[in-house]
Amino acid sequence: MPIADSLANVGLSHYLVLSAILFTFGLLGVLLRRNVIVILMSIELMLNAVNISFVAFSRYSPNGNMDGQAMVFFVMTIAAAEAAVGLALATTIFKKFREVNIRYFEHLKG
């Protein structure tokens, strides 16, 4: 696809590429950061990237069905639940070690 054409016609692939880039950033954050809270934020970033692709697929589907938008609600619910449990775990780590580094997770057992 030529560059000028892709600049003039924003299509489904643009949204999908944006979603892939955001997902990659989230993955990078999970792999590289040590702070539990920042890791949780990166997971939120990945879930948001998936939301973009869901809505884009729903918009560009040939018969205009809205199932993708309904899926976004479920993803949002899961994300909120995951954030709540993750932050509760982070407070548990902080109470014991006064720091929220991911390496303290191994001491949480028992």
Next chain:
Amino acid sequence: MPVLSENLLFFILAGLTIFSGLMVILQTNPIFCALALAMTMISIAGIIASLGAWFVAGVQLIVYAGAVMVLFVMVLMLFDLKDEVRAFSRGLVSGFVKIASVGIIGGVVTAAIWMSAETVFPTTPSGLQVSATQSTKQLADLLFKKYIFSFEAMGALLLIIAIGAVALSRIQGGTHADR
């Protein structure tokens, strides 16, 4: 020929999203990470709104940029974290391997989307452009009829999560209790 301003809007919002998403993983102070994440959520809501999903965009603003971000920032304030000395994981080789593998994943996915763009994906949205109230009505129909079981399961999940979060965070005294 699509309207030029819509394309411009997409590229501005996409640039903002990518920039603030990068800032989430590059800032060493967690509170700036939270700020960048809020910015990302807001620009993603803009992108979703530009796709015509008005209700989803509103929910994205309320749930993510509102509730989830407040939760994050509140926990950050509770911890009183300073600028991190070692924000990134140690190990030069493993760090390089991580960045390279993530880059390969991103590159492969992006190239696959771009190569198949002409054959598989349509460049024009479906002709059935409905009004905002109409699309919200359709969405409600889907959620409360077709996906009603999943919807109720989500409610049960949220209840369990609320109980679990409380049970987890009240182990061994309060946050400022003596060690």
